[in-house]
Amino acid sequence: MLLLSNFIGGKFASLKEETYIDSYNPSTGKVYARIPNSTEYEINLAVEAAQKAFQTWSKTSRSTRAQIMYKIADILESKLNEFAVAESIDQGKTLEFAKNVDIPRSIYNFRYFAGHILHTEEKSTVTDNIALNYIQRYPLGVAGLISPWNLPLYLLTWKIAPCIAAGCTCVAKPSEFTSVTAYMLCDVFKQAGLPEGVVNIVFGTGSKSGQALVSHPKVPLISFTGGTVTGKKINETCAPLFKKVSLELGGKNANIIFEDCDFEKTVDTSIRAAFSNQGEICLCGSRIFVQKSIYPKFLDAFISQARQLVVGDPKDPKTKVGALISKQHMEKVLKYIELAKEYGGIIECGGIRKKLDGEFSDGYFVEPTVITNIKSSCRVAQEEIFGPEAINLANDNQYGLSCSIWSENGRRARRVAESIQVGYVWVNCWMVRDLRVPFGGVKKSGIGREGGEYSMNFFTEQKTICLAN
Numbered sequence: 001m002l003l004l005s006n007f008i009g010g011k012f013a014s015l016k017e018e019t020y021i022d023s024y025n026p027s028t029g030k031v032y033a034r035i036p037n038s039t040e041y042e043i044n045l046a047v048e049a050a051q052k053a054f055q056t057w058s059k060t061s062r063s064t065r066a067q068i069m070y071k072i073a074d075i076l077e078s079k080l081n082e083f084a085v086a087e088s089i090d091q092g093k094t095l096e097f098a099k100n101v102d103i104p105r106s107i108y109n110f111r112y113f114a115g116h117i118l119h120t121e122e123k124s125t126v127t128d129n130i131a132l133n134y135i136q137r138y139p140l141g142v143a144g145l146i147s148p149w150n151l152p153l154y155l156l157t158w159k160i161a162p163c164i165a166a167g168c169t170c171v172a173k174p175s176e177f178t179s180v181t182a183y184m185l186c187d188v189f190k191q192a193g194l195p196e197g198v199v200n201i202v203f204g205t206g207s208k209s210g211q212a213l214v215s216h217p218k219v220p221l222i223s224f225t226g227g228t229v230t231g232k233k234i235n236e237t238c239a240p241l242f243k244k245v246s247l248e249l250g251g252k253n254a255n256i257i258f259e260d261c262d263f264e265k266t267v268d269t270s271i272r273a274a275f276s277n278q279g280e281i282c283l284c285g286s287r288i289f290v291q292k293s294i295y296p297k298f299l300d301a302f303i304s305q306a307r308q309l310v311v312g313d314p315k316d317p318k319t320k321v322g323a324l325i326s327k328q329h330m331e332k333v334l335k336y337i338e339l340a341k342e343y344g345g346i347i348e349c350g351g352i353r354k355k356l357d358g359e360f361s362d363g364y365f366v367e368p369t370v371i372t373n374i375k376s377s378c379r380v381a382q383e384e385i386f387g388p389e390a391i392n393l394a395n396d397n398q399y400g401l402s403c404s405i406w407s408e409n410g411r412r413a414r415r416v417a418e419s420i421q422v423g424y425v426w427v428n429c430w431m432v433r434d435l436r437v438p439f440g441g442v443k444k445s446g447i448g449r450e451g452g453e454y455s456m457n458f459f460t461e462q463k464t465i466c467l468a469n
């Protein structure tokens, strides 16, 4: 049994009171790791360590910070397979996805932000020959970084990398469902020579460890990725304390398909957008709108491909859909499918738990599910399900994260893209990411933008200094 410990001040630390949480392997349904359930006491220690480290790290040159970050990336890359295997066991995702998406993107997060701080400049302005204004940008202090279970290392490093690049230090709390690769990352930090206390990782539940971190008075900024309900709670805690908050929340993203699309590419990518990572990506295209003239043809092709997706052992290269994160989550997904039926939804394929043999007999597998005949007002069309689902017919939505548009008519694609209320629109593609551009949502999908200079803006503050002649 794997036993994790917190990483505080550059050392693996034991708990004051030994309370642990069981962590399950979603594909077998068996406990395979135990996670410390940290209390306010451990959070306090971690914040103290981060505060101490901030005094030196915030004054460390950009080139030294970048050098260490490049080293972190290199070491992580040399252990890509090891990390991918661990991520797949811990999360239930396919090994192929972890190898090609999660871990490479985690590596790139460090490389990208290391490069970013070496290649940015600040502006200065002269006021009518009477004064010079220049902007001093400075890191804000200790950041609290809270990440979800769907893309564990990828989203954790998406926060840690810009944070330490900016000269901040942090206390990070990964999801209690997926803590293992974060724990492994601590050794990488040590090997890369990251000074003690720059990154502290504290494990535990959201209500206990997360809440203690968010409400800590010495943590002036909170970067959170997770569900909308949690985001609201965090915002309520932070607002009276005037903390800077970035909230990357849920999505229920539309995939809009026109008759003049490149049909094969559209079907292939729509399948990926719906079912990659078992549908557990905030950017998944879970609501599909198809122009009437090609609807029957699209539905046939889409269902036929969805049926061919192999659900099973995440290690098997043939597997395209692994296990859902937990028993509770699987039950939630299945409940939404039942709800869809009650509202007259037609289950075109899937719709049930997938029972496997042998070691996977208790795994949390659900067949890729396509539901049609759903009204826009139905909860199935409104709420994030985060499972292997695709829904036809829905229009307005409380979320506003991303959208894909499929059309070979540029003018039409632009017109639709510009009128959609989301933070990110892909035209004829899905999940193509450039870390320089702003990323984030509107409505219940969040507040703030991350990526390139937008992340830097979050982790730093700007002071204008006006010098008279």
Ligand code: NAD
Residues within 6 Å of the ligand: 146, 147, 148, 149, 150, 151, 155, 173, 174, 175, 176, 204, 205, 206, 207, 209, 210, 211, 214, 225, 226, 227, 228, 230, 231, 233, 234, 248, 249, 250, 251, 281, 282, 384, 386, 401, 441, 445, 446
């Ligand atoms: P969650 O909100 O349950 O948990 C996210 C993190 O918050 C976990 O580490 C959890 O322990 C912690 N947490 C929970 N309650 C807390 C509290 N009161 N105070 C502080 N921390 C607390 O989300 P999840 O189920 O882990 O992740 C899935 C959600 O994340 C989905 O809604 C998905 O859309 C969203 N997500 C969004 C993005 C994005 O970029 N917008 C990316 C990935 C996932």
